[in-house]
Amino acid sequence: MSAASDTAWRVGTVTEVHPETPSARRIIIDVAEWPGNIAGQHLDVRLTAPDGYSATRSYSIASAGPGTRVDLAVDKLPDGEVSPFLVDDLMVGDMLEIHGPLGGWFVWEPDAAPNVPGDGASATAGAASPRPVQLIGGGSGVVPLVAMIRSHVAAEDTTPFRLLYSVRTPEDVFFPDVLADDAGMPALRVDLIYTRRAPDGWPVTPARITREVVESSVFPASANPRVYLCGSTAFVETVAAWLVDLGHDPRSIRTERFGGTS
Ligand SMILES: Cc1cc2nc3c(=O)[nH]c(=O)nc-3n(C[C@H](O)[C@H](O)[C@H](O)COP(=O)(O)OP(=O)(O)OC[C@H]3O[C@@H](n4cnc5c(N)ncnc54)[C@H](O)[C@@H]3O)c2cc1C
Structure with missing residues (x-):
């Protein structure tokens, strides 16, 4: 799987919501044609009001790999614009506009080369032993x-x-x-x-x-x-x-x- 970002907007369907902490919620979304994602990537969620006003926020993806299931966990900022809706109001069956997966730097893959040039790997670090x-x-x-x-x-x-x-x-x-x-x-x-x-x-x-x-x-x-x-x-x-x-x-x-x- 490539870490390249996908610029398409897609519509996801909320399939599960669960309390995560007293202020946060786990949200499971099924996104048709989701290309899969690498651990560490994020996506953008866009909410649009009936008058056309829209707000977009980034959320990290708690799941990784192929498949159309995407796991998020959103913490509610009480005076926030987007997170209170996602934590308090979003329901199973609702549709969400999603852009992603995004980001190619804050990612980790199991089969990545142990030492990547320009990544702080010393010239003497052994290629056989992956860096912790x-x-x-x-x-x-x-x-x-x-x-x-x-x-x-x-x-x-x-x-x-x-x-x-x-x-x-x-x-x-x-x-x-x-x-x-x-x-x-x-x-x-x-x-x-x-x-x-x-x-x-x-x-x-x-x-x-x-x-x-x-x-x-x-x-x-x-x-x-x-x-x-x-x-x-x-x-x-x-x-x-x-x-x-x-x-x-x-x-x-x-x-x-x-x-x-x-
Ligand atoms: C790459 C990326 C990944 C992210 N992943 C997650 C995630 O997995 N889960 C998650 O809950 N959030 C995540 N966030 C934060 C998220 O994008 C929003 O910033 C957050 O949900 C607040 O949005 P809001 O519209 O509710 O608040 P806003 O209306 O944007 O802000 C309300 C007030 O809270 C302040 N504020 C904004 N963000 C924070 C913050 N993180 N902590 C404290 N105060 C803040 C603002 O300055 C403002 O005063 C991520 C952000 C980025 C950039």
Whole structure:
């Protein structure tokens, strides 16, 4: 499958909606003639009012691979224009205008070359051993990372994977079904950071993610990991700066910013 973006607008039919967190909803769409997508890609959703006014927003795709099923997870911004409709009002059977899949940079494929030139791979890194993959997500920023984990699991890929995931409370974890039991893959490790409330007996007091937490949880720079970092703009910029400070090659850090300052 190519990472090239598809510029066509298509109409998808909502087949399932489920509560994802107290503020978010999982939305499953069947999109006729969907070309499939690579883990990490996103799409645009366009809503059009009866008076012709339209608003378009991007949403990461939580699913990957061939087929016409597309999984999304949308967090509601109470004063937002589009997300409250998608979370509160969209119903099974509704049609949605969709543009995509989009994006060819923030993507991961199981059979990708272990070291891509210009990707921060050192000249001495062995082509036989794939570079580890470090996923870092904040809140709904885990959605494209979930697609990468699903891809990793489906392919029974042995590339070492870690996810560092910052969420407010246990109820705010997106895709707990995918992340449960480290997705059943020995090559995947999940580190959860709770910022407001942790489960009973959790060994760490809830607090915002820090440079020290990042340093102790992620693959060290010496392991030359490929890093995928996604969340609010503020989260991504803060963590990316720490990673560079910790010696990670900026060319190895791929970021996706969802907007927002918290
Ligand atoms: C590539 C990409 C992928 C994305 N994937 C997802 C996804 O999988 N799930 C998801 O829930 N969202 C995702 N987003 C964010 C999404 O596109 C919208 O920005 C979000 O749903 C808010 O839209 P809205 O119309 O409800 O709010 P708007 O009317 O656009 O904004 C309302 C207010 O919220 C602020 N704001 C906008 N975005 C955010 C944010 N992310 N956090 C905090 N404040 C914000 C605005 O500055 C404004 O003040 C993605 C964004 C990008 C660029």
